[in-house]
Amino acid sequence: METTRRAALAAALAAPALTGRAAAGSVVAPLQTSGPAGPRVVGAALAQAPAPLPQAPGWYRFRLGDATVTTVFDGFNRRPVEGLVRNAPLPQVQATLAESFLPTATYDGPYTVTFVDTGRLLVAFDAGTGGQMAPTAGLLGANMAAAGLDPAKVGLVVITHCHQDHIHGLTERDGTPVFPNAEVAVAAPEWAWWSDPTNETRSPEGQRINFANVARRFAPYRARLRRFAPGTEVSPGIHAVAAFGHTPGHCVFRLASAGQQAMILADLTHRPELFARRPGLHAVFDFDAQAAEATRRRVLDEVATDRIRIIGYHFPFPAVGYIAREGEGYRCLRAEWA
Numbered sequence: 081m082e083t084t085r086r087a088a089l090a091a092a093l094a095a096p097a098l099t100g101r102a103a104a105g106s107v108v109a110p111l112q113t114s115g116p117a118g119p120r121v122v123g124a125a126l127a128q129a130p131a132p133l134p135q136a137p138g139w140y141r142f143r144l145g146d147a148t149v150t151t152v153f154d155g156f157n158r159r160p161v162e163g164l165v166r167n168a169p170l171p172q173v174q175a176t177l178a179e180s181f182l183p184t185a186t187y188d189g190p191y192t193v194t195f196v197d198t199g200r201l202l203v204a205f206d207a208g209t210g211g212q213m214a215p216t217a218g219l220l221g222a223n224m225a226a227a228g229l230d231p232a233k234v235g236l237v238v239i240t241h242c243h244q245d246h247i248h249g250l251t252e253r254d255g256t257p258v259f260p261n262a263e264v265a266v267a268a269p270e271w272a273w274w275s276d277p278t279n280e281t282r283s284p285e286g287q288r289i290n291f292a293n294v295a296r297r298f299a300p301y302r303a304r305l306r307r308f309a310p311g312t313e314v315s316p317g318i319h320a321v322a323a324f325g326h327t328p329g330h331c332v333f334r335l336a337s338a339g340q341q342a343m344i345l346a347d348l349t350h351r352p353e354l355f356a357r358r359p360g361l362h363a364v365f366d367f368d369a370q371a372a373e374a375t376r377r378r379v380l381d382e383v384a385t386d387r388i389r390i391i392g393y394h395f396p397f398p399a400v401g402y403i404a405r406e407g408e409g410y411r412c413l414r415a416e417w418a
Contacts, residue, residue, distance in 0.1 A: 137226035138219060140398030140415070144389075145337025147198050147317065150227055153397045154191035154208040155217030157245070161187045165354075166362040166369060173354070173361070180353035189351065191217055191245060192399035194344055194391050195229055196335060198317060202229070203236045205333065205344050206393065207249035207258065220249060234259045238314055239266040240346035240393070241330040242274045242294050243287075243365070250297040257300040264298065265314050267322075268307040270329025284367060287327075323348055323379060325372030326365065332379060334388075342389040348379050350394045352403075352412035356380060359409050380410050389415075 138153030164187055165173045174184035194205040211218025224231065237259055240246060250264070251257055273279050274294040283290070298305060308314050310322035310331050319334040326347045333344040349355040350363050359376050362369035383390050384403045392399050392412075401414040 138223040138397065139227035139229075140400060140417070141227070142400065142415070144196075144335055144342050145340040147196055147335065147337040149335070149342065149391070149400075150195045150197070150229065151391060151397070151399050152193050152195060152220055152223045152227055152229065154193055154220040154223070154249070155214065156188045156190045157214040157217060158186050158188050161185055164364055166364055168358075168361055176354055176358055176361075179357070182351075182353055187351070189394050190396055190399070191220075192391075192393055192395065192397060193220055193249075194393075194399075195227075195234075196318070198315070198337070201235045201315060202233050203238060203315060203318065204234050204259065204262070205238050206240055206246040206346070207237060209245050210249035210251065210253075210258070212248045212253060213245060217245075231259050232261055234262045236315060237262045237264045238318070238333065239264060239270070240332070240344070241270055241327040242266070242290055243327065243347070244290065244293055246346075246393070247293065247297045251300060255296070255300060262301070263304045263306055264301040265306045265308055267310050267320060267329040267331045269310070269324070270327060270331070271305075271307050273328040286364075287367060321379070323375045325368045325370070325375045327367045330375075341386075342391060343379070343383050345379070345383075345390050345392045345395075347393055349376050349392065352392065352395055352410070356403065356410040356412055357406075384410060 139150055141148060141150045143149075161173060161177065161184060162170055177184050177187075191209055193208045196203045196205070208220040209217040211221070221231075237250070249258060274290050277291055280288050280291050308320055310320050310329070313319050314333070317336050319336065320331045321334055321343075323330050323332045323346070330346065330348075332346050332348055335342045335344065347365070349359070350365065355361055355363060355376070359380060360373060362373060366372040380403055382388070384405050387402065390401060390403055390412075395401070395412060396414065398415055398417070401412050403410050403412055
């Protein structure tokens with residue numbers, strides 16, 4: 081019988097937690113394939129990733145005014161670079177990745193869940209993969225335990241949008257809620273789209289799976305489900321900002337406490353080495369690529385101009401830092417481990 085992640089949390093306290101790309105076997109030298117043999121070589125690499133290696137606990141903590149923010153690593157997913165970007169030739173995408181010393185055949189998308197302890201309420205932003213997606217993901221439970229975070233003490237889960245890698249972790253495989261005492265909040269337009277089956281045929285084919293998944297993952301929380309309007313305060317010090325395009329109701333969140341600010345970017349941009357560096361690139365993950373690009377440029381310009389600390393769901397861990405303008409795009413300057 082399958083052991084649930086909640087039951088595994090206690091055991092995780094006695095074992096090393098996992099973090100970083102090495103935790104999922106990226107000790108293998110990056111592949112630099114191209115040409116007709118490329119996809120076959122990449123496919124072999126994806127299938128032959130070595131077993132994860134234990135690392136130091138995968139969490140990072142800092143103070144934001146009177147609040148405490150903890151980012152917790154949930155692992156990553158590896159896919160081919162080919163097919164990742166819709167509106168640029170593969171060599172151009174590979175050249176941009178190479179500028180940041182990243183592999184040019186495979187692409188690792190990290191997952192990081194953010195927790196904000198306001199002193200009155202423990203808030204989670206998204207729920208991670210639940211160990212139900214890539215074999216290199218599903219580290220959230222162990223890393224929460226290492227960080228001293230108890231799912232039963234989370235009082236609010238704010239969903240940035242309803243893609244699988246953000247909501248799978250709301251439940252165990254058997255449908256048991258992972259956050260048994262939490263209210264779940266989601267933007268009204270996001271909920272309206274994915275909870276209405278008549279929208280399925282109007283959605284990109286690759287995203288149609290979200291309709292059944294939303295019904296399944298939110299089911300145990302329906303009595304505690306709250307829909308908020310973008311542009312409003314979800315909880316004291318947490319302001320929802322409309323950032324539509326990646327999904328119909330995708331939001332980013334401005335955190336404010338005692339005169340300090342941070343912005344949770346969610347999926348405004350996937351890995352910044354590619355999609356912030358070249359903000360005009362359209363990721364295959366976006367629902368409305370043109371709207372996503374306009375939103376990305378607007379918000380990146382804001383956080384760069386105002387020097388606001390940022391947290392990105394798909395940024396390299398610890399997923400915290402700042403955005404700076406560089407040329408026609410932006411660079412992410414990651415937080416120091418101090």
